[in-house]
Amino acid sequence: MTRVAEVREATAAAGIDALLLTPGPDLRYVTGYDALPLERLTCLVVPARGEAFMVVPRLELPAAEHSPAARLGVEFVPWDETDDAYSLVAGRIGRVATVGLADRMWAMQSLRFRAVMPGSEQVLAGSVLRELRMRKSPAEVAALREAGAAIDAVHAQVPGFLKAGRTEREVGRDIAEAILAAGHASVDFVIVGSGPNGASPHHELSDRVIEAGDPVVVDIGGQMPSGYCSDSTRVYCVGEPPAGFAEYYEVLRRAQDAACAAVRPGASCESVDAAARQMIAEAGFGDHFIHRTGHGIGLETHEEPYIVSGNTEPLEPGFAFSVEPGIYLPGRHGARIEDILICTETAGERLNNRPRDLVIV
Missing domain, CATH: 3.90.230.10 (Creatinase/methionine aminopeptidase superfamily)
Known part of the structure; x- marks a missing residue:
């Protein structure tokens, strides 16, 4: 089982509808992709039900495609400079009650997600990932x-x-x-x-x-x-x-x-x-x-x-x-x-x- 699949199961078991993982150790743990932390949004979305996808700025798409994440079968969804990447994520996952945000997500990003998903409770993704990350393979x-x-x-x-x-x-x-x-x-x-x-x-x-x-x-x-x-x-x-x-x-x-x-x-x-x-x-x-x-x-x-x-x-x-x-x-x-x-x-x-x-x- 891939880590993406493990995380999907753990997300569902925790009663969380989706995890949103931006560049940092959580994203690297799940996908192996050591993405650059930029003001442009890169975000792996792992729904409790459904397939994971990663929203990436178009100029970062080549790096994502050459990363270990490309071998996991995760769909890359590129966005252009004039797009609203946060609304793109919200539109793809639909109306959800609870989302788990990467523990190291920037406040700027978490607030943008709150604005486009006003009805969703935000919790820490660490509540799901800690059990996996503590037990080293x-x-x-x-x-x-x-x-x-x-x-x-x-x-x-x-x-x-x-x-x-x-x-x-x-x-x-x-x-x-x-x-x-x-x-x-x-x-x-x-x-x-x-x-x-x-x-x-x-x-x-x-x-x-x-x-x-x-x-x-x-x-x-x-x-x-x-x-x-x-x-x-x-x-x-x-x-x-x-x-x-x-x-x-x-x-x-x-x-x-x-x-x-x-x-x-x-x-x-x-x-x-x-x-x-x-x-x-x-x-x-x-x-x-x-x-x-x-x-x-x-x-x-x-x-x-x-x-x-x-x-x-x-x-x-x-x-x-x-x-x-x-x-x-x-x-x-x-x-x-x-x-x-x-x-x-x-x-x-x-x-x-x-x-x-x-x-x-």
């Missing part, structure tokens, strides 16, 4: 495994980039080049948090000069040609670490191991979070672990499921997510260890396999 797992190996290859080079006297930005530039050289199609993010900047989980690259004795948090990721993402964090220290750092880093390393060991089918997402959080709290650093333990990953770096307190959803084989506890001491330094895991039939499989011990460079 063997092909998706293979793509994530490839992404994990590629970002591991970059982390293997990081010690050679880190030297006292270099700026975070200089190191980040080298890492970005290495991400592309390792086979990624794009660089999604490069975090190089040296010294006190390591206490900011999403620190941006800066012109701070790395000093001897600085711990450095390196969190990096990109998107592979398959569309699937990598994301991994390791901690390095330029010379001997400052007093107390090695001790709390060891707490973090054991907490990350404990959370990974807690992954198994049927275990709740929040139980994995608790496995790391309890150990960090017992060591006296609970107030310094300031974010969830993990996030799902696939065609997006952050997607469901989220590994966080309050999420009682049980893990299932095929779920892919990060396990990344952190400890952050404001004004001093911080640390985070992150691996991507797949929940298998029996346990969790790490897709990142670089050493997790503190690396002294």
Whole structure:
């Protein structure tokens, strides 16, 4: 069964009359088409009953016809510059009670659809697609495994980039080049948090000069040609670490191991979070672990499921997510260890396999 057919069945089961998917991860998931997000409407329409079709600007028709979507038997409906593409969609699907809009659809587009379908309730397409996207197929797992190996290859080079006297930005530039050289199609993010900047989980690259004795948090990721993402964090220290750092880093390393060991089918997402959080709290650093333990990953770096307190959803084989506890001491330094895991039939499989011990460079 094609994904279009799977989505049609799931749409009908959810009581939604049609899904409207504009460029973004939802459209790419269903069709493989990585369409350009433009002000001109490209929209896949998947009715609960009837055949799917894709409305495309005529100037984008060649790209659509050369995309994987063309192999799915989806009808392409081109529109010209003077046409109203939104009315075209509304006219083709007729009067419907409920439509599901792509979670990342622009507000401009959702409001235009509301105007041409005033009697239709708008809901998020994610209510249908989340169940499909969370359960990675063997092909998706293979793509994530490839992404994990590629970002591991970059982390293997990081010690050679880190030297006292270099700026975070200089190191980040080298890492970005290495991400592309390792086979990624794009660089999604490069975090190089040296010294006190390591206490900011999403620190941006800066012109701070790395000093001897600085711990450095390196969190990096990109998107592979398959569309699937990598994301991994390791901690390095330029010379001997400052007093107390090695001790709390060891707490973090054991907490990350404990959370990974807690992954198994049927275990709740929040139980994995608790496995790391309890150990960090017992060591006296609970107030310094300031974010969830993990996030799902696939065609997006952050997607469901989220590994966080309050999420009682049980893990299932095929779920892919990060396990990344952190400890952050404001004004001093911080640390985070992150691996991507797949929940298998029996346990969790790490897709990142670089050493997790503190690396002294």
